[in-house]
Amino acid sequence: MSFERDNIQQMTGYASGEQPDDPNTIKLNTNENPYPASPKVREVLDHFDIESLRQYPPATSLGFRQVAADLHGVRPENIIATRGGDELLRLVITTFVNPGEKIGMSYPTYSLYPVLAQIQDCPTFEVPLEEDWSVPDSFAEAMNNAGVKLTFLVNPHAPSGQLVPTSQVAELAEALNGILLIDEAYIDFADTDATSPALAVASNNVIVLRTLSKGYSLAGLRFGYGIGPESLISPMISKTRDSYNLDAIGQRIAEAALADQKHARESWEKVISERTRVHSELEDLGFNIPESQANFLLATVRAEEGMDNAESLYTKLKERHILVRYFNAPRMRDKLRITIGAPDENDRLLDAIRDLYGSR
Amino acid sequence: MSFERDNIQQMTGYASGEQPDDPNTIKLNTNENPYPASPKVREVLDHFDIESLRQYPPATSLGFRQVAADLHGVRPENIIATRGGDELLRLVITTFVNPGEKIGMSYPTYSLYPVLAQIQDCPTFEVPLEEDWSVPDSFAEAMNNAGVKLTFLVNPHAPSGQLVPTSQVAELAEALNGILLIDEAYIDFADTDATSPALAVASNNVIVLRTLSKGYSLAGLRFGYGIGPESLISPMISKTRDSYNLDAIGQRIAEAALADQKHARESWEKVISERTRVHSELEDLGFNIPESQANFLLATVRAEEGMDNAESLYTKLKERHILVRYFNAPRMRDKLRITIGAPDENDRLLDAIRDLYGSR
Numbered sequence: 255m256s257f258e259r260d261n262i263q264q265m266t267g268y269a270s271g272e273q274p275d276d277p278n279t280i281k282l283n284t285n286e287n288p289y290p291a292s293p294k295v296r297e298v299l300d301h302f303d304i305e306s307l308r309q310y311p312p313a314t315s316l317g318f319r320q321v322a323a324d325l326h327g328v329r330p331e332n333i334i335a336t337r338g339g340d341e342l343l344r345l346v347i348t349t350f351v352n353p354g355e356k357i358g359m360s361y362p363t364y365s366l367y368p369v370l371a372q373i374q375d376c377p378t379f380e381v382p383l384e385e386d387w388s389v390p391d392s393f394a395e396a397m398n399n400a401g402v403k404l405t406f407l408v409n410p411h412a413p414s415g416q417l418v419p420t421s422q423v424a425e426l427a428e429a430l431n432g433i434l435l436i437d438e439a440y441i442d443f444a445d446t447d448a449t450s451p452a453l454a455v456a457s458n459n460v461i462v463l464r465t466l467s468k469g470y471s472l473a474g475l476r477f478g479y480g481i482g483p484e485s486l487i488s489p490m491i492s493k494t495r496d497s498y499n500l501d502a503i504g505q506r507i508a509e510a511a512l513a514d515q516k517h518a519r520e521s522w523e524k525v526i527s528e529r530t531r532v533h534s535e536l537e538d539l540g541f542n543i544p545e546s547q548a549n550f551l552l553a554t555v556r557a558e559e560g561m562d563n564a565e566s567l568y569t570k571l572k573e574r575h576i577l578v579r580y581f582n583a584p585r586m587r588d589k590l591r592i593t594i595g596a597p598d599e600n601d602r603l604l605d606a607i608r609d610l611y612g613s614r
Numbered sequence: 615m616s617f618e619r620d621n622i623q624q625m626t627g628y629a630s631g632e633q634p635d636d637p638n639t640i641k642l643n644t645n646e647n648p649y650p651a652s653p654k655v656r657e658v659l660d661h662f663d664i665e666s667l668r669q670y671p672p673a674t675s676l677g678f679r680q681v682a683a684d685l686h687g688v689r690p691e692n693i694i695a696t697r698g699g700d701e702l703l704r705l706v707i708t709t710f711v712n713p714g715e716k717i718g719m720s721y722p723t724y725s726l727y728p729v730l731a732q733i734q735d736c737p738t739f740e741v742p743l744e745e746d747w748s749v750p751d752s753f754a755e756a757m758n759n760a761g762v763k764l765t766f767l768v769n770p771h772a773p774s775g776q777l778v779p780t781s782q783v784a785e786l787a788e789a790l791n792g793i794l795l796i797d798e799a800y801i802d803f804a805d806t807d808a809t810s811p812a813l814a815v816a817s818n819n820v821i822v823l824r825t826l827s828k829g830y831s832l833a834g835l836r837f838g839y840g841i842g843p844e845s846l847i848s849p850m851i852s853k854t855r856d857s858y859n860l861d862a863i864g865q866r867i868a869e870a871a872l873a874d875q876k877h878a879r880e881s882w883e884k885v886i887s888e889r890t891r892v893h894s895e896l897e898d899l900g901f902n903i904p905e906s907q908a909n910f911l912l913a914t915v916r917a918e919e920g921m922d923n924a925e926s927l928y929t930k931l932k933e934r935h936i937l938v939r940y941f942n943a944p945r946m947r948d949k950l951r952i953t954i955g956a957p958d959e960n961d962r963l964l965d966a967i968r969d970l971y972g973s974r
Contacts, residue, residue, distance in 0.1 A: 257710045257793055257819065258849050267853040273670055281669065290665040299659045299863075305650040307834035309641070310633060310827075337697065340856045348733060350617045353713055366857065373708060373854055433617055459617065467670075474667035474862035489618050493627040494733055496700045497726065502834035503659075504861055 261375040268369045271579055280599045283577040285412075285440070285550050287471040288596035289521040294510035295472075302503055311502035314491055318500075318509045322464075322479050325512060326451040331484045334491050335508070337499055339439055339465040339478035340366065343406070345490045346435050346461060346480075347374045351403045358402035360389065362413060362585060364437065367406045387414040387544055389422060394429035405430055408437040410444050413581065413591040415546025417444050424453055427460045433486070436462045440548035442469030442522050443529070451481045461486055468549060470511045470518050477508040525549050529594045535604050536592075539611065550593045557588070561611055564588050574606050621735040628729045631939055640959045643937040645772075645800070645910050647831040648956035649881040652874035655832075658866045671862035674851055678860075678869045682824075682839050685872060686811040691844045694851050695868070697859055699799055699825040699838035700726065703766070705850045706795050706821060706840075707734045711763045718762035720749065722773060722945060724797065727766045747774040747904060749782060754789035765790055768797040770804050773941065773951045775906025777804050784813055787820045793846070796822045800908035802829030802882050803889070814842045821846055828909060830871045830878050837868040885909050889954045895964050896952075899971065910953045917948070921971055924948050934966050 256263055271284035315335035323330045336342040343366065351357060353375040359367050361380040371378045379400045381393050389407070390396075397405050407426065410417045418426075427434050436450055441464070454460040465478035477500070480487065500508075511518070533543055533551055540561065542554040555564040562570065568580035568590055579591040594600065616623055631644035675695035683690045696702040703726065711717060713735040719727050721740040731738045739760045741753050749767070750756075757765050767786065769778045778786075787794050796810055801824070814820040825838035837860070840847065860868075871878070893903055893911055900921065902914040915924040922930065928940035928950055939951040954960065 257846065259710060259712050262709050262849055262853055265853055268857045270670070270673060270857050273673065284670060286669050288668070291667055295667065296664050299662060299664070302659060304656050304659070307651055307655065308648070308831045309646050310630070310644060310833045311836070313630060313633065337856065338858060340858070344856060349622050350619060352619050352735075375713075471668045473670045473858075476671070476858055476861040486617065489622055493622055493625055496697065496704060497628045497630050498698060498700070498833075498836055501836040501861070501864055503863055503867075507863075 259375075261372055265369065265372040268366050272577055274577065276575065278575055280576045280595060280602055282593040282595050282599065282603060283579045283591075284473075285468060285548070285593045286473050287468055287521055287525065287549065288594070288599060289471055289524060291471040292511045292514035292517040294514050294517075295507050298506045298510050299503075302506065307502060310498055311500065311505060313498055315500050315505050318505050318512070319479070321509050321512050322481075325515070326481060328451055328455050328481060332455050332481055332487055334480045334487050334495070335500055335505070336478050336480060336495075338467060338476040339437065339463045341499065342461075342463050342478055342480045343367070343370055343435070343437070344373075345494055346404060346433065347371070347376070349490050349494045350433055350486075351376055355403040356400055358397040358400065358405040358432075360393070360407065360411070362581075362583065363406065364408050364412050365581075383411070387411055387416040389418050389426070394426050398429070398431045403432045404435060405432060406435050406437060408439065410440045410547040412440065412548065413550070413579070413586070413589075414544055414552045415440075415548040415550060416544060417446060417547040420447060420449050423450065427453060427457055430459065432459065434460045436460065438462055439465050439468060442518070443525055443549045444547035446547070454482045456483075458483055458485060466508055466511055469522060471521060472507070472511055475504055475507055477504055525594050528597060528600055532592070532594060532600050532604070536607075539604070539607055550591050552589055552591050554589050564590050567610070570610060571603070571606060576603055576606055578603075619735075621732055625729065625732040628726050632937055634937065636935065638935055640936045640955060640962055642953040642955050642959065642963060643939045643951075644833075645828060645908070645953045646833050647828055647881055647885065647909065648954070648959060649831055649884060651831040652871045652877040654870035654874050654877075655867050658870050659863075662863055662866065667862060670858055671860065671865060673858055675860050675865050678865050678872070679839070681869050681872050682841075685875070686841060688811055688815050688841060692815050692841055692847055694840045694847050694855070695860055695865070696838050696840060696855075698827060698836040699797065699823045701859065702821075702823050702838055702840045703727070703730055703795070703797070704733075705854050706764060706793065707731070707736070709850050709854045710793055710846075711736055715763040716760055718757040718760065718765040718792075720753070720767065720771070722941075722943065723766065724768050724772050725941075743771070747771055747776040749778050749786070754786050758789070758791045762790075763792045764795060765792060766795050766797060768799065770800045770907040772800065772908065773910070773939070773946070773949075774904055774912045775800075775908040775910060776904060777806060777907040780807060780809050783810065787813060787817055790819065792819065794820045796820065798822055799825050799828060802878070803885055803909045804907035806907070811841045816843075818843055818845060826868055826871055829882060831881060832867070832871055835864055835867055837864055885954050888957060888960055892952070892954060892960050892964070896967075899964070899967055910951050912949055912951050914949050924950050927970070930970060931963070931966055936963055936966055938963075
C-alpha cells in the first residue's frame with residue numbers, strides 16, 4: 255500500500271530544465287542570466303559573520319522588504335520575501351484556494367502552475383491564448399464564469415515572451431472576481447512602464463511576483479518576492495509561510511543585489527541588445543519568432559524550409575553541447591525556447607544552426 | 615470581504631521566540647547552540663564562486679544527501695534535504711495527509727505542529743503525556759482508534775527534554791497504522807544509540823527529522839533533512855517539494871558542516887557539560903527540573919519557595935536582558951524553558967536568579 259494522498263499519487267512532479275555537469279555545455283534552456291550578479295554579493299560573503307549563523311535569521315526578511323519597498327514606492331507591509339518565486343506561487347494557493355476550487359491560467363503557460371494546483375488538489379481551468387499569444391478579450395469573463403478563485407498570468411508570457419499591455423492587465427484585475435497573480439519573473443527584460451506594483455497595492459485582489467533569479471543573476475540563491483495589498487500579503491507572512499523561510503546569508507545577498515540597480519540594469523540592457531541580434535539572425539536562418547520582451551525567444555522551426563522538426567533540432571544541438579528547451583506539448587511541438595546567452599554563447603548556437611542547415 | 619480560506623482566517627500563526635536587536639541580550643529562549651559553526655563554513659564562503667549563482671542550484675541537493683547518507687549508513691534515496699526541519703514537517707503533511715484527516719501528537723509538544731495541521735485544514739488529536747513527560751503505553755492505540763494518519767513525536771521531547779527510549783520508539787512505529795514522524799531536532803545532545811535512521815529506513819511508515827539548526831550551530835542557515843524508506847522520501851523529493859528548495863550556498867555550507875563531525879561533537883559535549891552544571895545549580899536554587907537530553911531545561915518555578923510565578927520571573931529576567939521562554943499554556947504556566955548557553959551566559963542567568971531570591 256502507499257501512504258501518498260490520491261492526488262499526489264496520480265500526479266507527475268515538475269520537470270525542470272536539464273542542469274548538466276559538463277561546464278562546456280552552453281545552457282540556453284533555463285532562462286538564466288548570462289552575466290554575473292552584482293560584485294556587492296562577493297562583499298556580503300567576505301564580510302558575513304559566520305558566528306551569527308548560530309542564531310535564527312530575521313523571521314520576515316524585514317531588511318530586504320524595506321529595500322524592495324523603497325524600489326517600488328510601496329511599504330514593507332506590501333512585500334513578502336520568498337524562496338524564489340515558486341514559494342510565493344505555493345503560498346498564494348495555500349492561503350487563498352481551497353482544495354477543489356479552480357485555479358485559472360492561460361494555455362500555454364509556465365508548466366509549474368498545474369503541478370502546484372494538483373498538489374493542493376485543485377482543478378485547473380485553462381483559457382487558450384490567441385494565435386499571436388495575446389490574451390483574449392474574453393479571458394476574465396471565462397475565468398469568472400468557471401468560478402475561478404485564483405488566476406495566474408505570467409507577463410511577459412512564457413514561453414513566448416509576449417508582453418500583455420499595462421492597460422489590459424489593469425482591466426483584467428478589475429474584471430476578475432478572484433485573485434490575479436501576475437508572475438513578472440521576466441519583467442526586467444521588458445520595455446514597460448512597470449505600473450504593476452502600484453496597481454497591486456491599490457487593489458484588493460492583485461499580487462505581483464518578482465524574482466532575483468533572472469534579472470539579478472541569482473537563480474542559485476532562490477530569492478523572490480510578492481507585492482500586493484496588505485490584506486493579501488499579511489496572512490502569507492504571518493500564517494502560511496514556513497517560519498524563518500529565508501536564511502540569513504540569502505537575505506543579505508538579496509538586499510545588496512536588489513539595491514545595486516545600476517549593475518542589474520546594465521545586464522538587462524546587454525541581454526536586450528543580444529535578444530535583438532539573435533532574433534534577427536534566427537529569422538534570417540528561417541525561424542519564425544514573435545517579438546519577445548523576456549530573456550528568451552520562442553522559435554518556430556519551419557520544416558517546409560528543409561529543417562528537421564523541432565525535437566530533432568533540439569537533439570542535434572544537444573549533441574553539440576548546446577541545450578535549448580523543447581516542450582512536448584500542444585502548440586509547442588514545432589518550437590524551441592531559446593534563452594539569450596552571452597554573445598559568444600549565442601554565436602555558437604547560430605554557428606551550429608548555420609552548420610546544420612547552411613546560410614539562407 | 616476576505617479572500618482567505620476559512621481555515622486560514624480562523625488560525626493564528628506560529629509564534630516564534632523573540633529575536634531582540636540588542637546584542638547585549640542573553641538569548642536563552644530559542645534553543646540555539648552557543649558555540650559557533652565549523653570553521654569549514656568560513657572556507658566555503660571564502661571560496662564560493664559568485665558567478666555560479668547565475669545558474670539554478672543542484673535541484674535535489676544530491677551532494678549533501680550523499681554526506682548525510684554516509685553519516686547514517688543509508689542511501690541518498692533515503693534522504694531528503696529541506697529548508698530547516700520545518701519544511702520537512704510541512705511536506706509530510708502535504709504529501710500524506712488529506713484535509714480533514716487527523717494529525718496526532720502528544721500534549722505538550724512543539725507548538726508548530728498544530729499550526730501546520732490547521733494550514734492543511736486537518737484536525738489535531740492530542741494524547742497527554744504522563745506526569746513525568748513520558749509517552750503513555752496507550753499512545754499508539756489511542757492514535758489508531760482515532761484514525762490518525764500522521765503522528766508527530768518530538769524526541770528528545772520539547773519542551774521537557776525527556777528522551778523516549780529506543781525500544782519504545784520501535785514499538786510505537788510498529789503499532790501505529792499511520793506514519794510516524796520522529797522529530798529529532800535535539801537528538802545530538804542526547805545520550806542514545808541513535809538507531810532511529812536504521813529503524814526508519816527498514817520501516818514503511820517512519821520518517822526521522824534532523825536539523826543543522828541546533829547541533830551544527832546553523833539556525834540562520836535553515837537546513838534540515840529527513841531519513842526514511844524510499845517509498846516515503848521519493849514523492850516528497852519528486853512531487854511536493856518546491857523545485858530548487860535549497861540554494862547553492864546553503865547546500866555547500868551544510869555539506870561542510872555535516873561532514874565536520876568532530877567540530878560538532880565538541881560543541882555537543884560542551885553543551886551537555888553545561889547542562890549538567892546549570893541543572894544542578896538551578897535545583898539548588900529551588901527549581902524542579904526533569905532530566906533533559908536536549909539543549910534546554912524545563913524548570914518549574916515553585917511559588918511555595920517564595921519565588922514569583924513563572925511569568926513574573928520571565929519578565930524580571932527580561933528586564934535584566936536575559937530571555938527565557940514562557941508558554942502561557944496548560945501544564946506550562948508554572949514553568950520556564952531555559953536554553954543552555956555558553957558558561958558566561960549561564961552564569962549571568964544564575965546570578966540574576968540568586969540576586970532576585972537569594973541563595974538557599
